[in-house]
Amino acid sequence: MLRQDYELVVGLEVHAQVSTQSKLFSGSSTAFGAEPNTQTCPIDLGMPGVLPVLNDKVVEAAVRTGLALNAHINKTSVFARKNYFYPDLPKGYQISQYDLPIVEHGRMTVDLEDGSSKEIGITRIHIEEDAGKSVHDIGDEKVSHVDLNRAGVPLMEIVSEPDIRTAEEAGAYVKKLRAILRFLEVCDGNMEQGSMRCDANVSVRKRGETKFGTRTEIKNLNSIRNIVRAIEYEAERQVEAIENGEKIYQETRLWDAGKNITRSMRGKENAHDYRYFPDPDLLPLRLKEDDIEAWKKTLPELPDQLKDRFMRDYSLNNYDAAVLSGSRESARFFEAALEGGRDPKLVANWIMVELFGALNKSGKDITESPVSPAQLGQLVGLIEKNTISGKIAKTVFEEMLQSSADPEEIVKAKGLVQITDTGAIEKAIDDIMAANADQVADFRSGNERVYGWFVGQVMKATQGKANPAMLNDLLRKKLQG
Amino acid sequence: MDLIKLGLKEAADLLKKREISSVELTKACMDRINSRNERLNAFVTITEDKALEMAQRSDKRLKEGNARLIEGVPLGMKDLFCTEGVLTTACSHILDGFVPPYESTVSANLWKAGGVLVGKTNMDEFAMGSSNETSYYGPVRNPWDESRTCGGSSGGSAAAVADYMCMGATGSDTGGSIRQPSAFAGIVGMKPTYGRCSRYGMVAFASSLDQAGAMCRNVEDTALMLRAMSGFDPMDSTSVDMPIENYDQNLDKLTLKGLRIGLPKEYFIKELDPEVKAIVDAAVARFTKEGAEVVEVSLPHTKYAVPVYYIIAPAEATSNLARYDGMRFGLRIEGENLADTYRKSRSKGFGWEVKRRIMIGNYTLSSGYYDAYYTKAQRVRALIAKDFADAFTQCDVIFTPTTPTPAFKLGEKISDPIQMFLNDVFTTGASLAGLPGISVPAGMVGGMPVGIQILGKPFAEQHLLQVAWAHEKMTAFAALDVKAA
Structure with missing residues (x-):
């Protein structure tokens, strides 16, 4: 500096x-x-x-x-x-x-x-x-x-x-x-x-x-x-x-x-x-x-106009809109991935953080992306439908980069579908609480820090597939008794 | 019939009637060149084989009835015009051995009209000179008097035409290089309006002034040759997209009655030879007898024409000549390193007059001097052009002497550049204004021919040729006597 x-x-x-x-x-x-x-x-x-x-x-x-x-x-x-x-x-x-x-x-x-x-x-x-x-x-x-x-x-x-x-x-x-x-x-x-x-x-x-x-x-x-x-x-x-x-x-x-x-x-x-x-x-x-x-009449939609449109139509912030409108290819990728009514902010994040990060690492540009806009859209769709968690989605995305396979197939083949069954999550929590009475007592005496430990244990028991929001809800209720 | 004495038009007509063949006409010219060139030095390259080849092709066309405008007529080409496969040097050492892989538009037009190339004519190096003494290949001698110059820079073309070595020759005119040698050689020479003839393939001297033109022994021939060589060319951004008239067809369609002849008072100066002045007066008198009117006009910025010319032309030249660096073509003198090779090649390759102008040009373009010289000269140039435009509201044509004196002796002015430059005093103004001008023989002084210059409005070539033709009809100018020469 x-x-x-x-x-x-x-x-x-x-x-x-x-x-x-x-x-x-x-x-x-x-x-x-x-x-x-x-x-x-x-x-x-x-x-x-x-x-x-x-x-x-x-x-x-x-x-x-x-x-x-x-x-x-x-x-x-x-x-x-x-x-x-x-x-x-x-x-x-x-x-x-x-x-x-x-x-x-x-x-x-x-x-x-x-x-x-x-x-x-x-x-x-x-x-x-x-x-x-x-x-x-x-x-x-x-x-x-x-x-x-x-x-x-x-x-x-x-x-x-x-x-x-x-x-x-x-x-x-x-x-x-x-x-x-x-x-x-x-x-x-x-x-x-x-x-x-x-x-x-x-x-x-x-x-x-x-x-x-x-x-x-x-x-x-x-x-x-x-x-x-x-x-x-x-x-x-x-x-x-x-x-x-x-x-x-x-x-x-x-x-x-x-x-x-x-x-x-x-x-x-x-x-x-x-x-x-x-x-x-x-x-x-x-x-x-x-x-x-x-x-003048032959001028295409230019980056600034595209950026304004992205901010207006998709409520992106200034910087995200600027990055995605920075090339015609990324703008096209973004809009194609939105097909089917995906959440623009979520799609933008996935492109800018995960996809650009991966492309950068492999020295490719967006036209050479192993993941198609439709596939990225699908992946975001799976998150939106709670089929997989954001964390699992990253695992799926890694796989997509390698194989260019559709995310739905990967999720199915690897059994990564998120557990949204309250009963299954409750059972996992109950088992862990029963086996770890000391920690339960610790939490109840006011040690909030041990809460994270419980989350980790439940995730481990469900191979990470438990819906995080539901897990959170149920765990807190049960711990607080 | 003495074939070499035929005019261009005359020869073209006889060829079309098949009374003569192009091969025999070309051979006659070749004989003349071979017997006379050693003395006159009019040609620097003689293209005998190519000429006979072209003549044979023309004869075939003539036989088949496919004759074109000037089919089979032998022509000289100033060495400034690039000719594909034929050595082109602009009479400079630095272009040693340069054989262009392309043809200039002007020469291409002439070949497309059926012309036959007999050779490349001598000239001042890169057209810089008024006496042909700056040529690397030595000066041209005037066929009227071999101790005298034949003018410059198109001196070789003037001598070749006057001495019956060809029916016509191309010239280029930057400040008078067609008109002055034509006057000195007793022939007709026309510089058309800037933009009429393409400059593509014409080795550049001063791009905003250079203009090709025709040199022949009479006005009709000049009109015909100019018609064949000029015209719009998409390869030259400064060429003008205007139709070319059949100049040679309309020469007699002018009524002299009421023609307003302008005489610029600034041109009748003390340096003007009184006998030359008398010749101009006599020419004017012939017209007034036929009902023309004389109008005294003023070109107030005339005295600046030569200085302005000698700022603008060297400035453009210095840049145009930068490409002669010994790298890609022409002379190369190997040096110790790159800069040394440049220095040695250019020092050896350019003659003293060219070097002088390169230095002047670099000086006037350099920072700190640019506005004082180049910018100011361009402003004065605009004033000079305006002088002419104003004058032409009062008259139709302007008559002046072409040169202040007849041809001077070789060696007489070469050591005094100012004296040499002043020789251009009547021709540079029209060049700076881009106007058409023609020099026609009008009389003799001391055994040497004298020309008058007729200047016209932009693109008034046809009109000028008509006036010049009328003058020729009223004048008993005797061309060079072959036997005497």
Whole structure:
């Protein structure tokens, strides 16, 4: 935890690869994983005389994303050249947007574990092309290779305001943004394959200070977990440096996930002058109001709307509703499991605690769940009907995870049906009380603690199948005499 | 019949009538090239085999009655246009050995119309120059006087056409690179409105100014060639989706009576050779005799055209030339490491004029100077365009000299960039405004041809060609005498 007298300030830059068949300015394929340099054409290779032609699908994706983030859509935006030399940048410049991006002034609400919500501003979204990939020293070779399959792949750079104050908020922001992009089907959000990348601008300041501290930019954050850990580390590092009287340099730092530290890449940013100017090969991008309106109509039900609906229709609390609406798959799973009128709160708990816990452990996502929504619904139904207790249900669920069998079958096969027969429970209690007269006397003389012991004994005698509420009722009556 | 002296239209007609064959016409041009090129240095690559192959295919089509617009006519292609399978260097050392795997749209259009490629013409390196002296392959000599320049940057095309090596050639014009060499060589050269011809596959110099055009020995040929090469191209986002008229068909459909000729007072400056001025006056007089009116117009920002041009063009060039890094094509000089390889390849690969402009461009785009130079130049550019728009409310066409003087001597201005830049004083304004312009031969000064420039409204190519054609009919300009040359 960061020292109480310091405040963390974070802004995030997310690069999201727009899911299109072809590149931003050429007809080359964008498919992932092809042989190096097979998905290129003279335009991607920066050959003499070739020209970029804008892929309209990317414009549509950026505008829809802007609308989903409650942002202002600029009717006129301008593509600019960012000039620098690098072997994986074939033209010697990257086509991006600079002082007139397509989207500005958006905002997004993130929901935190303590049930609170926070609004984070979106400074801008701009469209740009990706560079290629440099591969150094393969095996014994002391040469570098360049793969230009990625060169020209369309990206949206989504820049947040420095509104983020904790590492948790940063994680929640990226998670939410990824959900929105996936709901819109504009980006697959796959951080491992690099289709979503994140840079974090991190600074700290003494609480009460109104000016920002000097920030560092952390790159190479390829998972939400790494984003959170890197920000936590970097904040601590900066505080420690300041406390030791050292200066924080504005620099780019790399996250080293193996060592859990950030490392300086000093020297790059300060020296660079990208000499931006409007790309004369591309006319200013002018959007028609009609197109924007038409795209607005294609927006799906987004996480926030889904969350509101879950809170309204199923009386879920803010955090539960936010988690379940966090992906279309979990929202679908939840609603499918409710079929047949199950208790939403109970279903939500089972999904969020037991199912997510199990999936997390096995490294699967919800689409790979061994338990189907209908099966989970059935299980909750069995609890609701008092056929099994919540505790037994956990045993059944373990079995479901292993075998993907229906819960009813498991309960039947293993004889786990709950004992709701008053007589059977009473008999078990009577037997135990008869055999343990000392303990009965102990309880009756005022030792409440021994009550739990009796519950355990009765459960043991019924192999855990006694209905807990009934057991409780009967036991207390009998003990009190 | 002297085949090489045939005009483009004339040759196309005779080919269609099957009075001549494309192979014999192409061979005649090849003979001329082979006998003259060593002296003039108009071509840097001669594509004899390919030319004969294309000519044979044309003859087959002609025989089958499938002739297209300019079927079988030999053409020169400025080395700025990428030609699939044919060396393309923009006359720069850095593009050594570069054989494009694609064809420029302009050249593709010409081949689709039946044109035959005889070779790639010499030019200033990356089109940066006004005298062809910056070419890595040495300067072009003017066929009228070999001690003189044939202009630039399309000097090779101008010399090839004037010297009867081909019926027409492509040029590109960024600040006057078609019009000035055409004037120096006594031929017709037209730069259409920016956006008329696709820039796809044309090696970029200054993207917001570069425009391809046609160079021929008469107006009708120029009209025909321009018709064949221009048109909308989805591969060029700045190309304009407007229909192309049959320029060569309507040349005589203009009434000169009432035509308003604008003479911009700022163009008649003290540096203007009085004999050149007299030639412009005489041209105007021919029109007024036929009922045209003269209107004095003002283009008040004219004096800024050259400076603005020399800020915007190098800025764009510096970025356009960044791709020549020795990595994927062209010249590579291996260095100690990556930066050293860049440095050595580019130092060796670019000539001094190109380096000068790369440095100017980097300077004006760098932070702290960008607004003072680039942004301001763009604002003045808009004012220059507005000057023309205002002038064209009072006149239909503008007449000016194409250049202040006839062709100068090789070596005369090469060490003085300012003198060289001032040679573009009459042509850069229209380039900055994106307007169409044509240079037509109008007289001789000291044994050298002099051209006048006719400028028009955006997309008024047809109208300009009609005016130029009328001028040609009224002028007794004698083309270069082959025997004398």
